[in-house]
Amino acid sequence: xxxxxxxxxxxxxxxxxxxxxxxxxxxxxVLRPLDMTVTHYSCLELLAQRPxxxxxxxxxxxFVTRQSMNVLLHALERxxxxxxxxxxxxxxxxxxxxxxLGRRRLEQASTAxxxxxxxxxxxxxxxxxxxALHALQRMVRSLHEDDVPRGQG
Amino acid sequence: xxxxxxxxxxxxxxxxxxxxxxxxxxxxxVLRPLDMTVTHYSCLELLAQRPxxxxxxxxxxxFVTRQSMNVLLHALERxxxxxxxxxxxxxxxxxxxxxxLGRRRLEQASTAxxxxxxxxxxxxxxxxxxxALHALQRMVRSLHEDDVPRGQG
DNA sequence: TGACCCATGTCAGAATTCTGACATACATTC
DNA sequence: GAATGTATGTCAGAATTCTGACATGGGTCA
Numbered sequence: 547x548x549x550x551x552x553x554x555x556x557x558x559x560x561x562x563x564x565x566x567x568x569x570x571x572x573x574x575x576v577l578r579p580l581d582m583t584v585t586h587y588s589c590l591e592l593l594a595q596r597p598x599x600x601x602x603x604x605x606x607x608x609f610v611t612r613q614s615m616n617v618l619l620h621a622l623e624r625x626x627x628x629x630x631x632x633x634x635x636x637x638x639x640x641x642x643x644x645x646x647l648g649r650r651r652l653e654q655a656s657t658a659x660x661x662x663x664x665x666x667x668x669x670x671x672x673x674x675x676x677x678a679l680h681a682l683q684r685m686v687r688s689l690h691e692d693d694v695p696r697g698q699g
Numbered sequence: 700x701x702x703x704x705x706x707x708x709x710x711x712x713x714x715x716x717x718x719x720x721x722x723x724x725x726x727x728x729v730l731r732p733l734d735m736t737v738t739h740y741s742c743l744e745l746l747a748q749r750p751x752x753x754x755x756x757x758x759x760x761x762f763v764t765r766q767s768m769n770v771l772l773h774a775l776e777r778x779x780x781x782x783x784x785x786x787x788x789x790x791x792x793x794x795x796x797x798x799x800l801g802r803r804r805l806e807q808a809s810t811a812x813x814x815x816x817x818x819x820x821x822x823x824x825x826x827x828x829x830x831a832l833h834a835l836q837r838m839v840r841s842l843h844e845d846d847v848p849r850g851q852g
Numbered sequence: 853t854g855a856c857c858c859a860t861g862t863c864a865g866a867a868t869t870c871t872g873a874c875a876t877a878c879a880t881t882c
Numbered sequence: 883g884a885a886t887g888t889a890t891g892t893c894a895g896a897a898t899t900c901t902g903a904c905a906t907g908g909g910t911c912a
Contacts, residue, residue: 554748554760558828559722559816561835566719567762568842569712595707602890607707609720614869616892637877638890663712666838674834675711681831682714685819689721738898755860767899769862790907791860853912860907870897881886 558685569666576658580651585610585618587659590644590652593628598641627651715838722819729811733804738763738771740812743797743805746781751794780804 554560573584588608592599599607605615619642622628627648630640644652667675707713726737741761745752752760758768772795775781780801783793797805820828 554744556832557816558820558832558835559726559812561832561839562715562719562722563762565835565838565842566715568839569715572842573712591707600890601892609716611870612891613871613893617868634877634891639877640891659712662842663710665844666842667711668841669837670834674830677827677830678834678838679709679711679714681823681827681834682711682718684822685718685831686714686721688821689718689725689815689819691818753860754862764900765861766863766901770898787861787907792907793861855910855912857910858908861905863902863904865900865902867900868898870895872893872895874893875891877888877890879886879888882884 562685569662572662572665573659576662577655580654580658582651582655585614586622587652587655589615589618589622590627590648590655593642593644594649594652597643600639600641602639604642622648711838722815725815725818726812729815730808733807733811735804735808738767739775740805740808742768742771742775743780743801743808746795746797747802747805750796753792753794755792757795775801 570584573587577583577587585608589604592604592607596603601615601619602612604619605612608615610618619628619630623630626645628642629645630642634640670678723737726740730736730740738761742757745757745760749756754768754772755765757772758765761768763771772781772783776783779798781795782798783795787793823831
């Protein structure tokens with residue numbers, strides 16, 4: 547019968563979704579004691595690697611809309627983890643930076659997240675991990691080709 | 700000590716999230732003309748492969764809560780794509796089945812989704828695809844080991 | 853039989869995220 | 883200089899999803 551039907555268990559798309567979902571659940575589990583979510587962590591991690599990123603930059607990096615990132619940033623700012631200048635140094639972009647408190651917070655979270663990633667990757671050789679990495683990169687690239695940039699319109 | 704920070708671009712976790720996000724966006728884009736979402740499609744696809752699945756089964760298969768799946772099922776039922784018996788044949792589980800209309804709907808969606816998956820996989824050899832598939836399966840398994848079953852508690 | 857545990861369907865409320873819209877700032881073009 | 887296009891931050895409302903809670907059905911085990 548449906549020979550051409552996508553077999554869910556052997557569909558890369560389905561597995562991608564399952565793996566991503568499992569990873570998110572595992573990360574949420576280890577982050578919960580720290581009172582953080584994956585998006586919290588992503589934002590902080592992004593800022594540690596590239597200080598001065600804007601709200602829109604962070605949104606793209608965390609795969610949410612800039613409106614969502616904006617409410618997150620306000621919470622992080624209120625809690626003293628990040629800072630934004632009152633006025634834009636140039637244009638409208640407000641560069642966000644980690645505070646020392648935010649950096650300490652990130653260190654805790656980073657340790658927890660690293661343990662999850664290590665757990666996910668255990669049982670795979672260095673070479674297998676590299677292959678998986680490149681396969682994922684290739685999929686992302688293929689998906690973005692001849693693709694309209696997403697956003698608000 | 701200078702614990703090597705997770706380099707986002709070379710982190711399997713980050714790539715996983717990015718790939719999953721890109722795939723979802725691409726699927727949403729091709730499904731939008733059909734007035735469907737990824738969750739819609741997932742539900743229908745699941746039912747085509749295993750008729751009679753319960754609400755909870757579908758929720759697990761689509762990676763959402765059973766409450767979310769329940770509202771979706773009501774919409775699909777209202778639109779005539781699926782059917783549920785008024786009373787449970789056994790226990791409390793209500794088996795859901797596709798209607799002929801739902802099956803036709805799925806065919807359209809399935810064609811669109813297949814094109815996206817093909818686009819994602821283009822440029823990868825059969826062997827590379829197989830490697831990626833098994834890598835993903837392994838990650839999911841590792842993540843689920845010594846893990847509490849998720850749910851409502 | 854009865855106590856217990858687990859899974860299911862469902863209701864209600866909260867939290868999160870998204871869509872739509874607007875004004876502003878800069879670059880490009882005429 | 884003026885018009886246009888793109889990108890940003892932000893406000894407001896809607897839609898979606900989740901968390902919490904409850905009663906029911908069925909299995910296990912004493």
